Amino acid sequence: MQVTIAGSGGWGTALAILLHENGHDVTLWSHFETESKQLAETHQNPYLPGVTLPEGLHYSADPACAQGREMVVFATPSFAVRTTAHAFAPYLAETPLLVSVTKGIEEGTGYRMSELVSQETGRTVVALSGPSHAEEVSRGIPTGVVVACPERELAERVQNAFMCSRFRVYTSPDTAGIELGAALKNVIALCAGVCDGMGYGDNTKALLMTRGLAEVARLGMALGAHRETFAGLAGVGDLIVTCTSMHSRNRRAGILIGQGVPVQEAMKQVGAVVEGYYAAQSAWELAQRKNVDMPITEAAYAVLYEGRDPREALNSLMLRDRTSEAEDAAWAR
Numbered sequence: 377m378q379v380t381i382a383g384s385g386g387w388g389t390a391l392a393i394l395l396h397e398n399g400h401d402v403t404l405w406s407h408f409e410t411e412s413k414q415l416a417e418t419h420q421n422p423y424l425p426g427v428t429l430p431e432g433l434h435y436s437a438d439p440a441c442a443q444g445r446e447m448v449v450f451a452t453p454s455f456a457v458r459t460t461a462h463a464f465a466p467y468l469a470e471t472p473l474l475v476s477v478t479k480g481i482e483e484g485t486g487y488r489m490s491e492l493v494s495q496e497t498g499r500t501v502v503a504l505s506g507p508s509h510a511e512e513v514s515r516g517i518p519t520g521v522v523v524a525c526p527e528r529e530l531a532e533r534v535q536n537a538f539m540c541s542r543f544r545v546y547t548s549p550d551t552a553g554i555e556l557g558a559a560l561k562n563v564i565a566l567c568a569g570v571c572d573g574m575g576y577g578d579n580t581k582a583l584l585m586t587r588g589l590a591e592v593a594r595l596g597m598a599l600g601a602h603r604e605t606f607a608g609l610a611g612v613g614d615l616i617v618t619c620t621s622m623h624s625r626n627r628r629a630g631i632l633i634g635q636g637v638p639v640q641e642a643m644k645q646v647g648a649v650v651e652g653y654y655a656a657q658s659a660w661e662l663a664q665r666k667n668v669d670m671p672i673t674e675a676a677y678a679v680l681y682e683g684r685d686p687r688e689a690l691n692s693l694m695l696r697d698r699t700s701e702a703e704d705a706a707w708a709r
């Protein structure tokens with residue numbers, strides 16, 4: 377298959393290596409000409425230290441490199457997905473498969489990433505997500521993900537393109553669930569990092585992850601996602617990897633914030649996109665709009681955007697009104 381990956385950060389590059397190994401003819405597109413030249417000359421990507429890009433990958437900074445390709449994969453940070461899809465749209469008429477692998481929610485509108493690409497291109501878009509750090513995928517470490525699309529045939533074609541012995545791909549019809557799980561868990565991972573940075577323990581993190589998943593699923597379902605998706609790879613699976621891995625940019629930013637580093641400085645020190653920072657604002661807005669209770673996300677928003685002290689935010693989460701883990705209906709059983 378002829379493939380273009382639109383976005384040469386850590387994730388786009390890891391997927392370019394994977395698809396090349398799967399026998400596809402891959403072009404890696406960069407937003408910056410200088411970045412594209414550097415990749416072509418050095419075969420190294422600073423986002424993936426120690427990984428050598430294989431011979432045979434092609435590099436471009438021109439969206440026209442998508443012309444006539446069979447699959448185009450959008451892999452930029454979320455803030456750039458709409459503009460990237462817009463720039464690529466004139467070249468996609470003969471491309472049957474469009475895929476989004478970005479994890480975020482558009483600020484202000486609340487749209488998911490596949491929705492942005494769809495709006496800009498007028499096409500159905502497959503979403504790919506799951507616990508999959510680029511550092512590990514680029515080194516061939518066994519990984520599992522989900523591809524979602526209401527059109528089963530499109531999902532299965534994308535599954536076939538990515539699947540191999542080191543990259544297991546499941547399909548799902550629940551694009552909303554897959555993308556919301558991916559975007560919203562980043563907020564919880566950032567909070568898990570904050571707790572680590574403040575010196576709290578494994579109990580605290582387990583509490584945060586479990587109750588975080590509960591509120592992620594609550595908002596997801598209010599936005600049309602299926603409950604069971606949050607028990608899958610793009611839900612609890614991705615939550616586990618992001619809250620526990622030192623590869624996680626969200627967790628690393630959180631650790632710095634928990635240690636007292638100012639938010640903007642923490643993101644600068646991480647040096648790659650911290651999607652949970654942006655998702656906290658979008659999730660907070662969506663929760664208000666849909667009247668969904670999201671106390672952890674609300675606390676994250678207050679810490680990240682209003683300068684609230686994280687220790688004080690955690691204290692007030694612990695002392696919220698007493699409640700039950702079960703829904704009211706369960707007590708009647």
Ligand SMILES: NC(=O)c1ccc[n+]([C@@H]2O[C@H](COP(=O)([O-])OP(=O)(O)OC[C@H]3O[C@@H](n4cnc5c(N)ncnc54)[C@H](O)[C@@H]3O)[C@@H](O)[C@H]2O)c1
Nearest residue numbers: 384385386387388407452453456478479508509510648649
């Ligand atoms: N890195 C991972 O392990 C990983 C894994 C799965 C999903 N994701 C998701 O994939 C997306 C990309 O993540 P990443 O880690 O590759 O990000 P990154 O921080 O490595 O991305 C940096 C890239 O963004 C590009 N960029 C900057 N401004 C741009 C613009 N205006 N237009 C287009 N491109 C621009 C830069 O050229 C650079 O190559 C995120 O949503 C992330 O959550 C990342």
Ligand SMILES: O=P(O)(O)OC[C@H](O)CO
Nearest residue numbers: 506507508509624625626
């Ligand atoms: O490094 P993070 O925190 O952006 O997480 C990357 C991926 O979402 C992990 O699946």
